[in-house]
Amino acid sequence: MSALARLDFDGVAGGYGDADVVRGVSGAVAAGETLCVVGRNGVGKSTLLKLLFGELACRAGSVRFEGREVAALDASARRALGIGYCPQERPVFDDLSVRDNLTLMRADRSVDAFAPLFRRFPVLGRRLAQHAGTLSGGEKKMLSFARGHAEALPLWLLDEPSEGVQWENVVQMAELVDEAKAAGRALVVVEQNLAFAERIADRYLVIDQGRVVLEGRAGTIDRERLLAHLHV
Secondary structure, eight states: OOTTEEEEEEEEEEEETTEEEEEEEEEEEETTOEEEEEOSTTSSHHHHHHHHHTSSOOSEEEEEETTEEOTTSOHHHHHHHTEEEEOSSSOSOTTSBHHHHHHTTOTTOOOGGGHHHHHHOHHHHHTTTSBGGGSOHHHHHHHHHHHHHHHOOSEEEEESTTTTOOHHHHHHHHHHHHHHHHTTOEEEEEOSOHHHHHHHOSEEEEEETTEEEEEEETTSSOHHHHHHTTOO
């Protein structure tokens, strides 16, 4: 393990039922970096994030957060250590208001801390009293992203954060990712939108059929090679 790694994982395997969807995947991300996980739909990217967060149990491999082995810990224990997660599916609590989604984990239940994010995403500030389930898919992703950004945990896992989000808001997300990295946070981002990934990636991990087929620092992998693993 690199001495600078905030998260590193080695030989991780797991999936659903008796089937392994992720097979021996390894990688690492340091403080102040974004690791972008890319690949076609259905190749194991979201499953990898669930294994890293503890939503799914690892059948094999090691997951270390700040040098501590966490593979045996469940999701709540990993979050308590400082790992945040914004899932692709059901990113918000539909039955709660936008305000309650944002403040659920905050002791004071105040939205004052979100004022800078409301300037980035004005629609959220206008809809605080609205049930989150009535938002569009893209708006739900913005709400989930805003909550995860405000939590400011050392490690942030995001699954398709730009899905359904208008490009001007994707640009805002990219700027906020830069802020998070500047503050020393580490991010692992599953992303199909290559334009967004290119804005935020420091490293790439390309997955196909549950295995790593390409990895390296941004700038050392040309765009055509990435596209080849994104297209059917």
